[in-house]
Amino acid sequence: MEIDLDNLRARSLPRGVATATTSLVASAKNARVIDTEGREFIDFAGGIGVMNVGHCHPRVLAAAHAQLERFAHTCVHVIGYESYIRLAARLNEKAPGRSPKRSYFVNSGAEAVENAVKVARSATGRPGIVAFENAFHGRTNLTMGLTSKISPYKKDFGPFTPEIYRIPYAYCYRCPLNLKYPGCGVECAELLRRGFENLFQPERIACVIAEPVQGEGGFIVPPPEYHARLKSICEEHGILFIADEVQTGLGRTGKLFAMEHYGVEADIMTTAKSLGAGYPIAGITGKVEIMDAPHPGGLGGTFGGNPLSCEVALVVLDIMEDERLPERALEIGRRVKERFTAMQRRFPQIGDVRGLGAMVGMELVTDPQTKEPATALTKAYRAKLFDNGLLNIIAGTYDNVVRTLMPLTIEWETLERGLDIMDETLAQVTAVR
Numbered sequence: 001m002e003i004d005l006d007n008l009r010a011r012s013l014p015r016g017v018a019t020a021t022t023s024l025v026a027s028a029k030n031a032r033v034i035d036t037e038g039r040e041f042i043d044f045a046g047g048i049g050v051m052n053v054g055h056c057h058p059r060v061l062a063a064a065h066a067q068l069e070r071f072a073h074t075c076v077h078v079i080g081y082e083s084y085i086r087l088a089a090r091l092n093e094k095a096p097g098r099s100p101k102r103s104y105f106v107n108s109g110a111e112a113v114e115n116a117v118k119v120a121r122s123a124t125g126r127p128g129i130v131a132f133e134n135a136f137h138g139r140t141n142l143t144m145g146l147t148s149k150i151s152p153y154k155k156d157f158g159p160f161t162p163e164i165y166r167i168p169y170a171y172c173y174r175c176p177l178n179l180k181y182p183g184c185g186v187e188c189a190e191l192l193r194r195g196f197e198n199l200f201q202p203e204r205i206a207c208v209i210a211e212p213v214q215g216e217g218g219f220i221v222p223p224p225e226y227h228a229r230l231k232s233i234c235e236e237h238g239i240l241f242i243a244d245e246v247q248t249g250l251g252r253t254g255k256l257f258a259m260e261h262y263g264v265e266a267d268i269m270t271t272a273k274s275l276g277a278g279y280p281i282a283g284i285t286g287k288v289e290i291m292d293a294p295h296p297g298g299l300g301g302t303f304g305g306n307p308l309s310c311e312v313a314l315v316v317l318d319i320m321e322d323e324r325l326p327e328r329a330l331e332i333g334r335r336v337k338e339r340f341t342a343m344q345r346r347f348p349q350i351g352d353v354r355g356l357g358a359m360v361g362m363e364l365v366t367d368p369q370t371k372e373p374a375t376a377l378t379k380a381y382r383a384k385l386f387d388n389g390l391l392n393i394i395a396g397t398y399d400n401v402v403r404t405l406m407p408l409t410i411e412w413e414t415l416e417r418g419l420d421i422m423d424e425t426l427a428q429v430t431a432v433r
């Protein structure tokens, strides 16, 4: 008997678990996804930035299969395994900066952020955290508190943890100080210092947490000097600087980690998403003296750094190097930006095109002068892109940023075809308005 899956979904899942489409995936290969009805999609979403090495990379499959045959789980706190140790050592070596590092593993980006804050509090003995407007750090209680956008992430889910303070980010298209780069002198970084006067006492702040490029907030790329300025203000006051590389990491921006573009060595860095190529794993990597602050037994969990994900993550790091994926990200980004910029000349609704490496977005507005967010248009565009065979997700506090997170292994013809679909589809949805 045929099961009506739409109906079963409606009767089985809470409405809070929203999906962009009712289609169901049957299989995926590199940058293509095929649904159960045989429809093929070009994947410009990558499972929200998870598939930097593409779906079902043969080396990932081989590593996963081999581990499946060996053992599934022992818990690293009971009896450990080589891949966990090797992965920590690899991340310590690859993390930006020269200070000796330590790493450990958990299961998701939110959990990594929770842990980074936990370590920062332990190392400093201070409670406070400074986060940014438009930030996204996850959906657990602490990370919802750090996240900026109210709906859908925080609405009705409080109370949130105390001692979280928020300052504006370097959002040049909508500058919080109404200035223009470079004449502005990156004055927005000084908003952290201003916070010391009227928002929070610096000696009570354990850490500042920043995404190198804001992801869910709308692919907001700060000026090159921004993070170094923040970091140096932090240093003046003994505040730790956490770089949340969950979305920007693993080659996406043209470097293995986006903070390399900014020349900043964070005190603690979080990674997740593409580290495991679809198998859940997240890392907390930081300077030795900070990471060693918590007492023995203070860090970890049952599933953190599960053996299959560790084996896969090691192979992901190899693939990054062997296939030069950060370099490929630069070329992907160049092509996407070129196309979006050409489209901007024809579509006044494209208010801004921005990005770093292959993390490129366009912000849609109803009028380039007022910059009024074109939220309805962006949602219609996303839906139509799906109808036209392209998987895509949107971002931004006003849900008006179209972002691209295609696998960095995408074939050039597939990339060009996907960009053609984006162009043709924007013509379709703007024509009916």
Ligand SMILES: Cc1ncc(COP(=O)(O)O)c(C=O)c1O
Residues within 6 Å of the ligand: 048, 108, 109, 110, 111, 113, 136, 137, 138, 139, 211, 215, 216, 244, 245, 246, 247, 248, 272, 273
């Ligand atoms: C910068 C950043 N931090 C944390 C998270 C949360 O990761 P997860 O969904 O794996 O908990 C995300 C997810 O999008 C993210 O983009």
